[in-house]
Protein backbone atom coordinates (compact mmCIF):
# COMPACT_ATOMS: atom_id res chain seq x y z
CA UNK A 1 0.00 0.00 0.00
CA UNK A 2 1.17 3.46 -0.68
CA UNK A 3 -0.22 6.80 0.31
CA UNK A 4 -0.91 10.07 -1.39
CA UNK A 5 -1.47 13.34 0.34
CA UNK A 6 -2.74 16.45 -1.41
CA UNK A 7 -1.83 19.74 0.13
CA UNK A 8 -3.61 22.91 -0.95
CA UNK A 9 -1.37 25.95 -1.06
CA UNK A 10 -1.03 27.94 2.14
CA UNK A 11 -1.43 31.60 1.26
CA UNK A 12 1.26 33.91 2.55
CA UNK A 13 -0.08 36.08 5.35
CA UNK A 14 0.96 39.34 7.00
CA UNK A 15 3.45 38.57 9.78
CA UNK A 16 1.20 39.80 12.62
CA UNK A 17 -1.32 37.11 11.69
CA UNK A 18 1.15 34.24 11.43
CA UNK A 19 1.07 33.26 15.08
CA UNK A 20 -2.69 32.87 15.00
CA UNK A 21 -2.71 31.18 11.63
CA UNK A 22 -0.53 28.36 12.94
CA UNK A 23 -3.64 27.02 14.62
CA UNK A 24 -4.87 24.37 12.14
CA UNK A 25 -8.55 25.42 12.22
CA UNK A 26 -7.65 28.99 11.42
CA UNK A 27 -5.24 28.07 8.65
CA UNK A 28 -7.92 25.93 7.05
CA UNK A 29 -10.50 28.69 7.26
CA UNK A 30 -8.01 31.14 5.70
CA UNK A 31 -7.35 28.77 2.81
CA UNK A 32 -11.04 28.25 2.19
CA UNK A 33 -11.71 31.97 2.13
CA UNK A 34 -8.91 32.59 -0.34
CA UNK A 35 -10.14 29.75 -2.56
CA UNK A 36 -13.68 31.17 -2.55
CA UNK A 37 -12.45 34.64 -3.47
CA UNK A 38 -10.41 33.23 -6.37
CA UNK A 39 -13.36 31.22 -7.56
CA UNK A 40 -15.57 34.30 -7.65
CA UNK A 41 -13.08 36.14 -9.89
CA UNK A 42 -12.15 33.20 -12.11
CA UNK A 43 -13.78 32.63 -15.48
CA UNK A 44 -16.08 29.60 -15.74
CA UNK A 45 -13.91 26.60 -16.64
CA UNK A 46 -15.15 23.77 -18.82
CA UNK A 47 -14.97 20.49 -16.83
CA UNK A 48 -12.16 18.22 -18.06
CA UNK A 49 -12.04 14.45 -18.53
CA UNK A 50 -10.32 13.05 -15.41
CA UNK A 51 -7.92 10.66 -17.27
CA UNK A 52 -7.26 9.20 -13.79
CA UNK A 53 -5.84 12.50 -12.54
CA UNK A 54 -6.76 14.01 -9.19
CA UNK A 55 -9.38 16.67 -9.97
CA UNK A 56 -9.66 20.17 -8.58
CA UNK A 57 -12.93 21.56 -7.20
CA UNK A 58 -13.45 23.17 -10.63
CA UNK A 59 -13.16 19.73 -12.29
CA UNK A 60 -9.75 20.46 -13.77
CA UNK A 61 -6.90 17.92 -13.82
CA UNK A 62 -4.35 18.80 -11.14
CA UNK A 63 -0.95 18.74 -12.86
CA UNK A 64 2.25 20.67 -13.49
CA UNK A 65 0.74 21.99 -16.78
CA UNK A 66 3.58 23.20 -19.03
CA UNK A 67 6.01 23.39 -16.10
CA UNK A 68 7.95 20.21 -16.95
CA UNK A 69 10.37 18.55 -16.64
CA UNK A 70 9.92 18.32 -12.88
CA UNK A 71 13.34 18.21 -11.21
CA UNK A 72 13.60 15.85 -8.22
CA UNK A 73 16.44 15.81 -5.70
CA UNK A 74 17.66 12.92 -3.58
CA UNK A 75 17.90 13.62 0.13
CA UNK A 76 21.11 12.41 1.77
CA UNK A 77 18.96 9.86 3.67
CA UNK A 78 18.46 7.89 0.41
CA UNK A 79 20.91 4.95 0.13
CA UNK A 80 23.29 5.60 -2.76
CA UNK A 81 22.48 2.27 -4.45
CA UNK A 82 18.85 3.49 -4.79
CA UNK A 83 19.94 6.20 -7.23
CA UNK A 84 20.10 3.87 -10.24
CA UNK A 85 16.59 2.34 -9.78
CA UNK A 86 15.13 5.80 -9.10
CA UNK A 87 16.78 7.04 -12.31
CA UNK A 88 15.38 3.99 -14.11
CA UNK A 89 11.83 4.78 -12.89
CA UNK A 90 12.22 8.36 -14.14
CA UNK A 91 13.43 6.98 -17.49
CA UNK A 92 10.40 4.64 -17.61
CA UNK A 93 7.96 7.57 -17.56
CA UNK A 94 10.03 9.76 -19.89
CA UNK A 95 10.44 7.01 -22.50
CA UNK A 96 6.78 5.98 -22.24
CA UNK A 97 5.68 9.55 -22.91
CA UNK A 98 8.33 10.28 -25.54
CA UNK A 99 9.39 13.44 -23.72
CA UNK A 100 11.21 14.46 -20.57
CA UNK A 101 8.64 15.07 -17.82
CA UNK A 102 10.92 14.13 -14.89
CA UNK A 103 14.58 14.76 -14.21
CA UNK A 104 16.98 13.90 -11.39
CA UNK A 105 18.70 16.99 -10.02
CA UNK A 106 21.28 15.38 -7.75
CA UNK A 107 21.72 15.19 -3.99
CA UNK A 108 20.13 17.52 -1.48
CA UNK A 109 20.52 18.01 2.26
CA UNK A 110 17.12 18.93 3.68
CA UNK A 111 16.11 18.51 7.27
CA UNK A 112 12.66 17.03 6.68
CA UNK A 113 9.84 16.90 4.12
CA UNK A 114 7.66 19.98 3.92
CA UNK A 115 6.78 22.86 1.65
CA UNK A 116 10.21 24.35 0.95
CA UNK A 117 10.26 24.96 -2.79
CA UNK A 118 12.18 21.78 -3.68
CA UNK A 119 10.94 18.39 -4.87
CA UNK A 120 12.83 15.86 -2.75
CA UNK A 121 12.87 12.07 -2.32
CA UNK A 122 13.45 10.97 1.30
CA UNK A 123 14.21 7.59 2.86
CA UNK A 124 12.57 7.69 6.28
CA UNK A 125 13.59 5.56 9.25
CA UNK A 126 10.78 7.05 11.32
CA UNK A 127 7.20 6.47 10.19
CA UNK A 128 3.82 6.81 11.87
CA UNK A 129 3.12 3.67 13.90
CA UNK A 130 -0.50 3.55 12.70
CA UNK A 131 0.58 3.68 9.02
CA UNK A 132 3.09 0.84 9.10
CA UNK A 133 1.42 -0.80 6.04
CA UNK A 134 2.34 2.21 3.88
CA UNK A 135 5.38 1.61 1.66
CA UNK A 136 5.73 5.21 0.56
CA UNK A 137 3.90 8.52 0.51
CA UNK A 138 3.87 11.35 -2.02
CA UNK A 139 2.83 14.79 -0.86
CA UNK A 140 1.71 17.16 -3.60
CA UNK A 141 1.37 20.91 -3.03
CA UNK A 142 -0.91 22.69 -5.46
CA UNK A 143 -2.95 25.82 -6.02
CA UNK A 144 -5.98 25.99 -8.30
CA UNK A 145 -5.16 23.00 -10.49
CA UNK A 146 -1.41 23.67 -10.76
CA UNK A 147 1.11 21.59 -8.80
CA UNK A 148 4.10 23.58 -7.59
CA UNK A 149 5.91 21.08 -5.35
CA UNK A 150 5.98 17.36 -4.57
CA UNK A 151 7.88 15.36 -1.96
CA UNK A 152 8.25 11.60 -1.88
CA UNK A 153 8.95 9.54 1.25
CA UNK A 154 9.95 5.90 1.22
CA UNK A 155 9.18 3.91 4.38
CA UNK A 156 12.57 2.61 5.49
CA UNK A 157 11.34 1.33 8.81
CA UNK A 158 8.67 -1.23 7.94
CA UNK A 159 9.85 -2.56 4.56
CA UNK A 160 12.94 -4.00 2.94
CA UNK A 161 13.72 -3.26 -0.70
CA UNK A 162 15.61 -4.96 -3.50
CA UNK A 163 17.17 -3.11 -6.41
CA UNK A 164 18.27 -5.74 -8.95
CA UNK A 165 16.16 -7.37 -11.65
CA UNK A 166 15.62 -10.58 -9.67
CA UNK A 167 12.67 -10.47 -7.24
CA UNK A 168 13.66 -11.17 -3.63
CA UNK A 169 11.20 -12.91 -1.31
CA UNK A 170 9.83 -10.65 1.42
CA UNK A 171 11.18 -7.49 -0.19
CA UNK A 172 9.62 -4.70 -2.28
CA UNK A 173 10.94 -3.74 -5.73
CA UNK A 174 12.20 -0.20 -5.23
CA UNK A 175 11.95 0.71 -8.93
CA UNK A 176 8.28 -0.39 -9.16
CA UNK A 177 7.46 1.52 -6.00
CA UNK A 178 9.14 4.72 -7.20
CA UNK A 179 7.50 4.43 -10.64
CA UNK A 180 4.11 4.42 -8.86
CA UNK A 181 4.99 7.35 -6.62
CA UNK A 182 6.28 9.35 -9.61
CA UNK A 183 2.84 8.81 -11.17
CA UNK A 184 1.43 10.64 -8.12
CA UNK A 185 4.12 13.33 -8.42
CA UNK A 186 2.82 14.04 -11.94
CA UNK A 187 -0.80 14.07 -10.76
CA UNK A 188 -2.21 10.58 -11.26
CA UNK A 189 -4.59 8.99 -8.75
CA UNK A 190 -4.86 5.26 -7.99
CA UNK A 191 -6.23 2.95 -10.66
CA UNK A 192 -7.58 -0.59 -10.52
CA UNK A 193 -7.54 -1.15 -14.28
CA UNK A 194 -5.57 -4.21 -15.37
CA UNK A 195 -1.92 -4.11 -14.49
CA UNK A 196 -1.76 -0.35 -13.95
CA UNK A 197 1.38 0.85 -12.20
CA UNK A 198 -1.03 3.07 -10.23
CA UNK A 199 -2.69 0.10 -8.49
CA UNK A 200 -2.98 0.83 -4.80
CA UNK A 201 -0.88 -2.07 -3.54
CA UNK A 202 2.46 -3.53 -4.60
CA UNK A 203 3.09 -7.10 -3.41
CA UNK A 204 6.50 -8.21 -2.19
CA UNK A 205 8.86 -9.74 -4.75
CA UNK A 206 6.85 -8.29 -7.64
CA UNK A 207 8.15 -6.35 -10.66
CA UNK A 208 5.81 -3.68 -12.11
CA UNK A 209 8.24 -1.48 -13.95
CA UNK A 210 6.36 -0.59 -17.14
CA UNK A 211 3.40 1.81 -17.44
CA UNK A 212 0.46 0.18 -19.26
CA UNK A 213 -1.01 1.67 -22.43
CA UNK A 214 -3.85 3.15 -20.36
CA UNK A 215 -1.37 4.64 -17.85
CA UNK A 216 0.38 6.29 -20.79
CA UNK A 217 -2.79 7.54 -22.51
CA UNK A 218 -4.00 8.96 -19.19
CA UNK A 219 -0.69 10.73 -18.66
CA UNK A 220 -0.84 12.11 -22.22
CA UNK A 221 -4.03 14.01 -21.35
CA UNK A 222 -1.70 16.44 -19.57
CA UNK A 223 1.81 15.80 -20.85
Ligand SMILES: [Zn+2]
Pocket residue numbers: 002003004180184190199200
Ligand atom coordinates in the same frame (compact mmCIF):
# COMPACT_ATOMS: atom_id res chain seq x y z
ZN1 LIG B 1 -0.23 5.36 -4.38
